[in-house]
Amino acid sequence: MGFEDLMEHVARGFELIGVAVLVTGLVWSVAVAVRLWRGAGGRRAYQALRELFGGALLLGLEVLVAADLIRTVAVAPTLEGVAVLGLIVLIRTFLSFSLQVEIEGVPPWRRALTSGATVLSRAAAPAHSPSPGAAKHSD
Structure with missing residues (x-):
């Protein structure tokens, strides 16, 4: 068994894992949804x-x-294969971005405004804090 054969088997293993993740994710999602329903x-x-x-x-x-990626780079590194991989990555990036916006409800550049330290700091901040130069003077 040569290097290319080994990488083909590795790529096939990744494909099987990817399909298993999708099927398991669907079954799990439906089970949780039924329970919540x-x-x-x-x-x-x-x-x-x-x-x-x-x-x-x-x-x-x-x-x-x-x-x-494994199949394109390690098994068949042709210009056509790299072009197809580039197209797949572009499509995947668009799908990933769209799904993430659908799931979280906000685009990635707005996420910091709705999560983490920003929300905590807003919640912990006093309702109105005077500016440093606005100290009260008593006469």
């Missing part, structure tokens, strides 16, 4: 289904792109 209602169940499966879809796409 019974307890919290349809709206929350639908939201959970979209968020969970969207995350599984993103992860599955990443693994499948890794398989394509």
Whole structure:
């Protein structure tokens, strides 16, 4: 078994893992959604289904792109293969961006305004803090 055969098997392994992630993600998402449907209602169940499966879809796409990358670079490094890989990466990037905006509800450049330290600092800040030069003077 040569190097190219080994890399082809590795790429196939990545493809199998990617498909397993997608199938497992779908089954898990549906199971959680059904459980939520019974307890919290349809709206929350639908939201959970979209968020969970969207995350599984993103992860599955990443693994499948890794398989394509291994196959293109290590197995058949042709100009046509690299062009196809570039197109796949562009499509995956667009899908990933779109899915992430759908899941989180905000574009990545606005995410800092709705999460993490920014939200905590706003919550902990006093309602009105005077500017440093506005100290009260008593006569």
